[in-house]
Amino acid sequence: VTADRRYIVALIAFEAVLLHGYYVQELAWHHPENSDQAGILFESYQLESLVRLNGLRELLIDLWGRHHLNGLLLPVEGALAGLLFGAARLPRLGINFAAFAALQIVIFSTVLRLTLRRDLAYAAVGLLLCEYTLWLGTGGLFDFRIDFLAYCLYGIWLCVALQSGIFLHRRGAIGCGLIGALLVLNRFIAVIYILGVLSGLLAVCLVGLIAMRRVPAAALRLRSRMLNIVFSAGVTVGICAPFLFRNLNSIFGYYVVGHLLGDERFFRAKEQGVNTIIEHLTYYPRSVLFSHLGPWFVVAAIVLAIGAAIGSLHSARRREPTADPESLLLEPLLLLGAIVGPTLVLTADISKSPAVGGIVGVPVVLLLVLLVARVPLSPVRAAAASACSLLVLALGVAHIFAQASHHRPEFKQRADLERLVDLSLWLMQVAQDNAWRKPLLSVDMISSSLAAAPIAATIFERTGQFINFRLALGNDMMGVERAKALDMISKSDIVILTSNPKPGIYPFNRAIAAYWGDLKAWSDQNLILSKVQRFDELDATIYVRPNARVRGISGDWLLHTGAWVGVPRSTLRKFPIVELTGAALPGALPRLPAVAATVDSAGGQQSIPATLRSLTDRYVIEIDASGLPTDGPELVRIDLAFDAFFVPKQLGINLDERELVMMAPAQVRVMRAVR
């Protein structure tokens, strides 16, 4: 066993080296692909930044204080990994790898314990390595989303369940419950898989109990199992229930509305080429077989089966009597349930995803190996059977080596992906120049690259700086009406319009295609065309909201003199109106102040028109710089002065002796004309 441990550790070390090299070569240089991965990385990077700013309590706030749609632990785990190892994506992907390594160790020990055959334990690891799930662009080891972690944790959960003698032993059952809780907190929907499998097992035990009520030993074991199953489920539910209830509304919105009631599920299905009922019914079996298990696995399984067939020839040996004969039936039933249950749940969902079917990958391996173990092994042919098992391990190692030796499909788009990184860094510069801490972005397409999360994640990975980009238009695949779209881009700081046609299955694209010209016209009219980024398939035109920066702010207040507005002259040429909006004027002011705006020019101080309006909930200062000369220094400084103010100390409000006028403006807009 010690030697086996060494071999397995060596294998995992080999994998670590191989996969690290693969990451550096194929992934590190470009942005995180896939919307889900980018979204989770975004959350995780944001959390890490918050922790670095505000301390570890942010982790607790994230767990309990924020709402989570489909899982809550992964961003926290990612942030912890980032804090621990100090890098961005690599330590987070390390979580996936750690889970996969743990799975290999657990599956090895489980098969060894159940079959007492080392060759089959190695074969199980080999089969695992032959699966293609590891390499999937969506839901694979290099995709930081909940699917791969769920694949590993579900497998470990099953292994622990098998090691517990199918819940015969209390400690194993509790361990199972804890792993189940970890799985559910990472992926909420797994609670259905776990409780479904446990319910099925409970029912089987109940039937068995009724059938074997006259065999006291068997009845006792079945009773223990039933109790432990309930206990295990209780542990899982007990840990997860508070979090699930806390996020009930989000879960309802994501799973019930999104997957059971809304229209989005149909487009998700169409996206995967699923239209007819038969395609719906066969999608996951096909996905599992072709995308997750793959040809290497099939070959390895055939090799294993041939080994079993050869090993069984000339065999008259029967299975030794066991002290727990029910487990002979319960083991395959548990694994069958673990395969069929999630497949049925996923198939019943109209929405389809290529990433989620892999959850059954580990039970398939376990079932295959345990069935092979049931075939009586002839001592004469045992060597041949073992050779086949080791061949399976060799196939597994060869598979990961072969896969790691290939470029990913993204490599062909290397130039484009590097341009995307450059664009992200440029957008960071824009946000910094304008002091936008939460820049609002609008994009005219549903994209996993030109979106807030991948841009922010790329910036964080390259600079360690988190800028909280938010997405307005382009956030939802469902269609957006013209007026709403125009409203969204009017509120956006950055607008990206793309040149590619907008066909496709998403209603969003179809809707945009109808009024794309209006979006373009509005952007041309009201925004600054700042950059045209050419990609192989499209040109992205980036518009930036014209902006001015207010300086000379004292704390949060504007004083009666000293504040000034800095605006690039080039901006003022096209957008001469500067509008400052802030909270309602304080009641302590003796009267409505008049505002004076002056600009230094070659001829000395030049006054420009400025007005202050007091509304019930805000004030608005409008400065008209249209009279300024078009040439001169690029940065124009517009000094502001007010003819009325109040001193809090004089009014007995507090000890502040400053000459306050109003709160600093919350919004600065630079416009073509007064609205």
Added chain:
Amino acid sequence: MIDLLFVIGSMSLFFAIGQLLCQALPQATMQRCELASPVIGFGLFGISVTLLYRFGVPIGTAGTAVVLAVLVASAVLVLRRWRTLSAAGPAGWAIIVAAAVVILLCLLPKWMGGAQFWVFQGNDQDQINYIAYSSAMRARSYADLMALTPATALDNDYFLGAQKMLMARPTVCLAFAALASLSGQPTADVSYDFQVVMQVNMLFAAAFLLVNCFPARLRTCVCIAAALTLGFFLQYVFDIDAWSELASLPLVLVGMTAAIAALTTSGSWRGVACCAAVVAAATASVLYFYPEAALEFALPCLALLVLVALRGGDAARRAVAVGVVGTALALMLCLPFWQATIGYLYRISTSTIAQPVDWWVYFQKYLFGGDVDYFGELGPTASNWTIVHALLSLPVDFVAGAVGIYFVLPTDAVPLPVRAAWKLALWAGLTLLLAGAARAALIEWRRDRYSRTSLILILALAACLLPPAFMIAGKFWAAGKALSMAAPLLFIALAAPLLTNTLPHRWQAAAALYVALHIGFGVYRPIAAANPTGIHYASPYPAVADPASKTELSWDLGTWRSELRRCHGASIDISAPVLERYVQMYLSELQVPWSSVRPLNTYYGTGTELGLQPQLQSPDCVVTTRVDRTGPGQTLIWLGRNPLLMDFLHGAAEQVDLVDVSPNLIELAGMHAVEHYGGGVLRWTDGDAQLRIPNDPGRPARKLDLALWGVRLAGAHLRLQVNDVDLFDGDLADGEIELSFPLDAFTTAPALTIRVVSNSFTTPQDSRRLGLALRRLVLRR
């Protein structure tokens, strides 16, 4: 009577041929070897006439030569073994009685359904191809056919098809042509009988396998063999008109039985050699009749040989001997006609199977039940329950279809709760059936994994692996064909609980019910065939590809035979290409000169156009489905099936409704297919519908009634014209409308052209352009 004589005569001939080889099988280790004789005889007959034809002997002469040779050989055999010959014992009589019953049940559909049923079933094109090519091979020698070019083929286009067939396993056509020649009957008239001969071969093949591989009683074996012969699987192969496959399946079973006997015979090497000879004969026959079967069965047979070889010792040597000798002999027999056998197999495995074809949507629809539309697009109103319902239904539908009992599945006319309960019961029944088979196999495997029963069950299991493999690879049509090839073995495996004598009765119940269902389906066939349309089963069974080809067209040329014989020249004016081909072939056999008014095409309008034939100068007969095509003094051979229309035109009826009239019968344009709606029929126009119907001035139509369903555009506009004269031109009110117009102004017109013009529209759910929904369009006197 002719049918019976044809079948019994053919079977006797094959028995005599096969007996020459099968009587050498080791009687000590094999039982009822004579059961293999008709099957092997059929195979050897096919090979013999093929090779004789290939090397220049006309097919009729080839058939006669084989018969004479067999007569001589049989006489010698009888004389040499006179003393050892004995009369059929009780067991022999049981087989004879079973054969008689099966032959009668197979022929009954022909007698009860008439030509409308028997000319073709589910695959009109292939069926008419087989008949026409057989007719061509009967009429022309190999050299004549091979010398044809597209230009010379203008005389008779299907001869060109026969030329292609000569390079693509022509044996089944040649065997049929030889038998038809020997019988002296028109090729078409005995085509169904020939199919019955091939179907009945399965009885002998299956019985031979069962008595030699299972410890069951002869009666049980014969009963299960009869169930297989009469049941779904053979009916299916019969009805998709897959002649070559139908010919090959019994040969496969006999070959496998002989191989297993050779592998398990512990007696002399002479016995092994005899078995190997039968294996070689069966294999060669399969390669001649249907090389595709080799794709299905080669790997399972190889796996079996390897399994036995791994045992070592004598068994290994026997396995190698049977494998090598059998295959080598079979390949040697294929050498003289390599292109049409192994060459064809190579071509089809590298091209045709690789082609994605969607034929399975029709031919394998029976695997998908009758109440759930699995191939329909999931609409935006669908809920997850739609998926769940389909998800729970699919396994039952699919497994019931795969084991050949699709007919016990409920249709969508049954209320949902009843359907659900029904399917749950089927779930249980199918589970018991499969579990029983698995249990029987497991017990046998544990008892003796090298017994004949174990080996045949291993073969069955291995053969059943190919269909899912094809399915996984996305080759659904190939998967369906592989399933139909593996079906006899699948059936035997499922009936195993009745055959192994190792399971208690409760395990045998499901298998017994399963066998009974297949027998019941066989007994029901003649009743179903009596349907006046000639369509014996409803969808999802592939009983007819285009129902209109049977409901609107008449295939009963026999009733016109005397008129046709009197014709000096016939003009063929038939727009349905398959019927046109059938008529061409029929007239050719009657030696009536003919010409077709339409350009000839190499394949039913979808192949290459060959051009227009030189037309007969003054044909005295017109063969047509149209009612308006005869000239003065011409005899009308009318192959339409709308007696109401014909009666109206001949004055025997006072009115006729044209709403469901077929374009095969009159000139018609701008009308979509007939639909059923509101308890009646509905037919959409496309906005401009036109019909032209002959009008006899002696008995003219005097009134036109038009009734419209209420479904149409609001404020629709109608313009109704007869012979370009407006009868109505105005907007239509909402709801159903009935209009009536006198036709007195047109009494002297030789024809009435009715035009229904309206505005039209499309809907998101229907890509057709829709005008008005016609309910009735009635002409009255």
